[in-house]
Amino acid sequence: MRILVCAAYLPFPPKGGGRADIWRRIEGFVELGHSVMLLHQYDPNGSLAPREGDFAAMDQVLTARFSYPIERSARRTIRQLVGQFHTPWHAAKALPDTHVAEDLRRQVRDFAPDVIWLDGPWLGEVARGIRHERPVPLLYRSHNIEHLYLRRQARASPRWRNKVAWHVITLGLRRYELGLMRESTRVLDISLDDLAFWSARGVSSIEWLPPLPELALTGDPITPIPSDVLFVGGLRLPNNVAGVHWLVDDVWPRVRARLPDATVTVVGSGPDRELRTHLESMDGVRTAFDVPTIPPYLFGARVLVNPVHTGSGVQLKMLDMLMTRAPIVTRSQGVRGLPSDVVAQCEVHDSAEAFADAVVQRLSEPRVDLDSREAVRRHFTLASLEGALRGIDTNLEDGGDRV
Template sequence: MPTEWALGAMREQVSGLNFYVIERSIFQRIIRLLRLFRWPSHVASRVLAAKDRAELLTLIQAFKPDAVWLESIYGGILASEVADAEDIPMVCRSHNIEHLYMRRQVAKATSLRDRLVWGLNLLHLHNFELATLRHATRFFDISIDDLRFWKDAGMNNGEWLPPMVDPIFAARLSSPREEEPNFDVGYLGNLFAPNNVDGVMWLLEEVIGRLRAVRPTLRIFIAGSRPVEKIIAAAHKHGVCLIMDPDDVVPILRDARVLVNPVFSGSGVNVKSVEMLFSPSQLVSTTQGLTGLPAEVTRHFRCADTPEDFSTQVLEALDAPDNDFTADRDAAREKFSSSRAEQLVRSMREYIKQHEKSGACA
């Protein structure tokens, strides 16, 4: 259920807002199980009830939209139906190569429940993802590497649209430090997704000991939401400060001289790395943590994939001057401003105008 703050913020920006909560009654669970014969579980749970669907279509017809924006593929059933019914373009935002991402999450899951939850979403996912992106007039991919993957698969209707960082958030995060950070090394990310858990455990079990062998007094934190029990235990074992469910991530990201991203699996763009770029800290990541980002961005990170190399890069980062950033880090940050989205919106407007004149928008 969206918070009142979130609903209020959205209502300030839109003419009308309708949201539908995914129901979890026994009846709805049975319906979703039956839908698994056709769709992945995340798609099946987002198919509207007939009454809700009819009411929403009526509102959409009265609104007369110029296009349909589909945020991720999982609402693709409704978005495709609206686009076809209204004869308007459908635009899709792609955050991952979903069928590869889900397959990796299943492989990393350690509990039967997680393997089942992620595994049910793999059903029909590859075919559904391909069909949805092909149906879209344009799809805007978060990752340069993922866009290349789809082009190699014959999909030529994609464009790159990197994640956008809120300008207020960016300004707070990137402002010069007035005080020395309390920690030497820090990590921030959710602490329950299988790929994050795997990376954090690698950091705790394989890297921290090597760092402390050289500098025993290093101050280290791990921060994030919903930490699983083994992360809690490992953080305690290695004397690492665990910050659970922080309300505001900005002061945390600014509170370490070196920020690290130890992730080893995933797809799309690792948003942690984008947020790290806006901090006044030195940056160290695995290769995977930088996947999908252009070279103008990745060169601001030290990169390593083995415990030995990773710890070496962290130690070198700790010895680097605190403010050795040049103006080109600001140039790299600019890639995640709203200017790229504005450019693509203008392009879509021209497309719609041209097709309205010709009498066909699909």
């Protein structure tokens, strides 16, 4: 099968939950024998700009690729604001200029996809245009209830400017998400809780598709990096930053009062100067920022923690934790949207006192039922990805409107 994956940002290197989810699934498609064309937007500036060799590395996996930069101008900004209720901010931002769109259509025609896989709503208008020309099945990957997720990020942000910006980009988004789902042949949701949310609003052709942990595609790391307690997460996102502050400011002093030599390691990408300085000044807190790969840290930890309190969808860090043999302590948000047998693998506590007690207990008695841990991993294999495509290739011209 020829699969056109539409993503709103560069998914490589696969760091952070969203990028990792997209790229690991592409690798899974290829491992299952499918051909993949990636159509994506990227920011040519800033910390997420492509590095030398990123495109070449992706091309080792992809059959074809169309990459186009985010365009910024006063005229585009005004147009995005004026049309916001019809086309939400990020979806309008992803529309390519005319000359880019012509090249895009030509290259997509050459690839001749059997299926369009739309990762999130932001390239919705691009996918609609392609599908108008080539009416093939549209599979929509829902990463979050985006309009709720962005509002929660706004609440979690400490800066008023960011709060306003996060809120502005949600205008018209709920209606837009629902419209894309109604046009899709199949909706594949990352979260069981989110699936129930959309089902209650009339979306019927919807299934659960969990992310693929990195270890579903690779082996255990050869050389683990040891630590007592470990948190892993992108440190650009307000909810992760708030969770880290709660961990080191509220939980960790309680742990150190009982285990003075214990250390917690924070592994993450893109911390701002304020957070970096705060973490590096604290006793018993170690940091590792922008590391090339995460599994050595995960497999070297005695206890894994997730202190994040707000969010949506499924947190990919939780699934990566399940691939290890270490105890897992999390707040309730960390297990949101996961099956009950997966939740049972974690100790769930929302108060700082209870969270600290669990960490101390697990450092002293690191017991894990490895047989049950192994059993729950069946949810997160290539078989789940294969199931998401089942039946699609036998009905290529039946292009959607199933909801």
